[in-house]
Amino acid sequence: MSATTSVNVRTARRLRAERWYQRPRWRRLAAMVALAVTMTLVTGAQGSHQDLFFALEENVTGVALWIWLALAVAVWAGREFLTPQVASAVSGSKALASGPLGRVREVWRADRRVRFGALAVAAVLAVLVPSGLDRYWQTVLVDQIAIFVLVAVGLNVVIGWAGMLDLGFIAFFAIGAYSAAYWTGALPVQPPMVLNNFAVIPIAVVTCLVAGVLLGAPTLRLRGDYLAIVTLGFHEIVYLSAKNLADYTGGTRGVKVDRFAVDLGFWSYEWGVVDAMPYYYLLLVFVAVVVFLFWRLEHSKVGRAWTAIREDEVAAASTGVDTVRYKLMAFAIGASTSGVAGVAYASKVGYINSENFVILLSVLVLAYVIFGGMGSIPGVLFGAAFLVWLPEALRSLVDPKDRYMYLGGLLVVMMIYRPQGVIPSRRRSRELKLARSGEVEGDGTTEPAGGRLS
Structure with a gap:
């Protein structure tokens, strides 16, 4: 080896050496x-x-x-x-x-009665424990935690299962809320017929499904940051339309929305203004139904197709997965829960305007999903509940303008040391471990939400 070659080798090694x-x-x-x-x-x-x-x-x-x-x-x-x-x-x-x-695992898997018993105990606790909270926390539980749990579960379909980054998801929440306002006759534009709030729910779900398809259809060829920008633009279109079309939506003045009521002739009941617990029980039923349906969906053919698309869209298409169809389904099905949440929110609060649906809410819901664990239903439930609770718990200790700063600091630490989330899905956790060990290409800690998109 010549002296020049030796010098070049030493220089290359020095350049490749990792500094402290x-x-x-x-x-x-x-x-x-x-x-x-x-x-x-x-x-x-x-x-x-x-x-x-x-x-x-x-x-x-x-x-x-x-x-x-x-x-x-x-x-x-x-x-x-x-x-x-x-x-x-x-x-x-x-x-x-x-x-x-x-x-315990053997008994849990073998005996169905044990599983049903555990679920029954959890249901009883979910029903009884909130009744012991003071009125302020009952209101937070209904107006924020339960509502955003529904929204976060829907966003988890798009991000956690299908791997598509959505920064404007709260637009579907706004569509659901304004659907409630329109069909109950609260908007300046009157509907063909005035409906009960409960009857509005399926209409709001269908409306959000259609909106999800309209958003997904022209963006199917986009991935990663480009898709995120398009969804951000979709949110701004919905938000500015609600703000500027005051003759149709009420604009920033807002509109009053009727609350939930049931009238069967022989029996009637109306959800009141002060007591939050009737709304909590109603939302608890909504959350339980949505979680059950989505849990079944995750383990179905559709859920497996979403997983394949998230892992590698090209490979999924080459094996016969109709990526166009399943990506549209992800947008539509994820948006449907926001329709339910929007109707519930408008009916509970009794008043909405365009400023209830700013872009900050989309960012926060995205943070709930990532913090809890993308692709994990228990993780999303925990992430939404905890990150909604945290700013409220700091209200007497921290200046209101600084509450979300502490939440942001917590998210930074979380992304440094546990990027898979608090309660990650098994698949996502395994992907990150393999990426760190070098067994698969790429760095699992630096991939966008939902996994690698390119």
């Missing part, structure tokens, strides 16, 4: 430090027109910066250096519990 600051551990530390500085600035002192650098000086030189840095470094150090010990302890605990847990 390029290693994942230190990149994560840099990300955590950046997050700490950002949280200090956005939650600290506010700026002043008289002194442009007032907020920067106050936040950087104050104690808050060191508190945030200490918290970030503590999270990083615990996750980086204590993970082996924690994993060893967890493995030991699993080994000790493997025998009893194995028997």
